[in-house]
Amino acid sequence: MANVSTVFREIGAVVQAMGVTLRALLAGPLTVQYPEQPIAVYPRFRARHELRRYENGLERCIGCMLCEAACPTGAIHVEAAENDPAHPVSPGERYAKVYEVNLMRCVFCGDCETACPVEAIVLGHDFELAVYDRDGFLLTKEQLLNPKVPNVVVRAE
Ligand code: SF4
Ligand code: SF4
Structure with missing residues (x-):
């Protein structure tokens, strides 16, 4: 019985992990086409x-x-x-x-x-x-x- 609960727990973990992957896929790419596309910086960003x-x-x-x-x-x-x-x-x-x-x-x-x-x-x-x-x-x-x-x-x- 212990083995069955372990299997279900593992399946649950796999489903959870696949959910994270799916959410990341649906969120779209995080990369930008720099330098053609400008990069936003935080208001307190410090540069030149x-x-x-x-x-x-x-x-x-x-x-x-x-x-x-x-x-x-x-x-x-x-x-x-x-x-x-x-x-x-x-x-x-x-x-x-x-x-x-x-x-x-x-x-x-x-x-x-x-x-x-x-x-x-x-x-x-x-x-x-x-x-x-x-x-x-x-x-x-x-x-x-x-x-x-x-x-x-x-x-x-
Ligand atoms: S010029 Fe000097 S004080 Fe100003 S940000 Fe650069 S290192 Fe810091
Ligand atoms: S020299 Fe000019 S920039 Fe530097 S602390 Fe004084 S007023 Fe500010």
Whole structure:
């Protein structure tokens, strides 16, 4: 009798396993035709950096260098300069004259983003970072201000 119950239990396990297989088959393929088909990322996904502006066009970065200090790998280089009151670049006294991110050093920890008091530097969703030479991994301020995929969700002012 014990053998009969064992057989039924095994059959039940097989049916259960086949049910899992059937559900997976009906759910359709999980793969996507990348790069033709874009890949969705989670809202808090961290990839290529972006420098943000205010709606009036002024740069958010005030050249305080807190991001540079917070970076554990020394991937950020900032050189600040005084704003010309007649033609300010940012709302603060200073702005970032030079802002560079070395992607060869970056570990995408997000510490720079956390350290920034004005949400100027953020990690965006652009993960297509391949380039043909090492210099391409050094992002300039111009590149950071003009991201390819400007879709970072930030908190309201
Ligand atoms: S994400 Fe981390 S490692 Fe990369 S630049 Fe920012 S602080 Fe540095
Ligand atoms: S990005 Fe933010 S933390 Fe870095 S220098 Fe500019 S204002 Fe300061």
